[in-house]
Amino acid sequence: MPGAIAHAVVLPSIADFYARHPHIELAVGVSSRTVDLVSDGVDCSIQLGNLPNSGLIARRLGDIERVTCASPVYLKQRGVPRTPDDLSRHVGIKCAASSNGYRMGFDFHAAGKLAKVKLDGFLQIDDEYGCLLLRVLKALAVAA
DSSP states (O other): OOHHHIIIIIGGGHHHHHHHOTTOOOOOOOOSSOOOHHHHTOSOOOOOSOOOOOSOOOOOOOOOOOOOOOOHHHHHHHOOOOSGGGGGGOEEEEEEOTTTOOEEOEEEEETTEEEEEOOEEEEEESOHHHHHHHHHHHHHHHHO
């Protein structure tokens, strides 16, 4: 499973899982690469986003809410966006899947419509947890 999901969702729940299922042994793999379940001998995999049509059985586990934010200093320098279209003059840290290079954009729901926005950025990273950490560090550095 991706590191962000492992660290934020699954690993904090392991004690509760063990309390309910003490006879199950788990081997957890944390990686941003897409796993080949058959050749890698994996029984179950957690993936983010849409899956390719592979013939495997998939079940949606939930949604992840993301928050788009910026420090007050950054907003003072670049201006406060009022609509998704306003983001075209802003920069961000881009996340990409290491397995297929898919770049995650920013999806906004406004006035009942979906607006997909791709920000310019000086950095692209293929690790979700690293992306989150860098966004936090960037916000702190810009605020300093």
